[in-house]
Amino acid sequence: MSQTCIEATNLGKSFDDELVLDDVNLSVRSGELLAVMGPNGVGKSVLFSCLAGSEHPTHGSVTVFGEPATDRSDTTSFLLQDALCLERLTGRENIQFYSQLHPMFTSEWREYVEVFGLTDDLEKRVEHYSGGMKRKLELTITLSIDAPIYLFDEPTAALDLTVIQEVHRLLREKQAEGKTVVVSSHSPMDADIADRIAFVADGRVVVTGEPDELFDAVPPVLETTVTNADSLTRVAVGGQLFPSDGGVRAFVSPDESVSTAEMEAVTRLEQLTYTDLFNYYTADLPATPR
Template identity: 30%
Template sequence: MPNQEMIVSTKNVSKIFGKQHVLKNISLDIFSGEIFGFLGPSGAGKTTLVKQLVGLELPSEGEIYVFNEKMPSLPMIEKIGYMAQSDALYEELSAKENLEFFASLYGLKKKHRQARIREVMEIVELTDHLNKLVSNYSGGMKRRLSLAIALLHEPKLLILDEPTVGIDPVLRQSIWNAFYELKKKGTAFIVTTHVMDEAEKCDRLAMIRGGQLIAVGTPEELKNNTHSATIEEAFLFYGGAKHENFSVSN
């Protein structure tokens, strides 16, 4: 992708907890306007890796650069939207109060803040629940609110850890359509998933198993290179195991 700006670069990144090697020599480049997926079963190391990209964890070895800044870097927070696997919401507050709080952290001015709150709640189809306490939200609604918060400040890089788990297929498609629109404006996405049809929606995929990259390429390249009809078959070819915790859809 020579004409696109490099957004993320990892160089020989490893992570060791005690005697456990969670990540092993991960080297990747990710570009602007790209939806890049990390595909792998639970425990493969996807969440550990994205936490390092955001700066929440340090690699044991190797280096990570985001927008040419070595991570962790506080100034990079304003350029990154991060949605964790676990929802970090204030349940005693309403959805609007949560959005107001995070908007203030991002430095959004009052007039622009209100417009962005409306826009992101429309994307996740929660406009009618804006004033409801988060404690009264379902699990799927909380995921959608977390996604809205990640989108609030129009970051140039969105890092989303299994963003559509618990969200119904129709809304999931609507959310992906919103991703495609942002992609056209140059926003880069990093999405972790263990859902096969979601992996197919990415421009490129990194298949991860046991903390190691086992393949990187477009979904079509990965299927063609392994003479596979599906991404799941390609993953199994590259070194997956039949019992891996994958699913075809949510």
């Protein structure tokens, strides 16, 4: 069994009396790729700042390799959304700044700028970059730091599909080198590469597990057309429907699933998606027998 490299215990974080994280418990195993999933604004970025040692917990603790995260600054390489790039410098000057700043910065940045197609834009000032180019530059900087743990806050936001696949390949590559990779996202695509997934809702980690375990715990899902939504609402857990491609979906208890199987224009889905998983664990649904 893998040892734990990051341990958040009863972690709470408030800003100006506003509670952002509340009793978060999370263990990150050495060498794993963990996806932390949750809707926007549930506290994922703050959680990552606490894991990186950038923020002191208001209560509880975060340890990295057994020591308080805030006491160690050599263990993580942290991509914080839109915070790394210096707008008035060129891409190359940004890389040079971080290469001087971080003693563990490596020459791998050359490979990453090539992979991300940034080579021709390195002499441009970052203020003239698009959102996607800035994210690629941030990824280049973060990936070029040699650290045992990589924390990526929304690494694929603003990126197109091809680049997302390239990012996933690079994250897997880091994992293959024995590094621990933790990725936050609200995109189900990013869950696809994870060994384990932790779902965050309302400032808490509501569940953590391997994808198969998490899928097994999801109750049956029914789908119907938008025009037939009312009939599904009556049997939906918590009366809550979720949009899907051209229709709506709902979670139902196993019993309801049987009794509604013959409902007109309602289909029971055999193959659930990460979106279903995301909806189930992050929506405020009442407890369901599974």
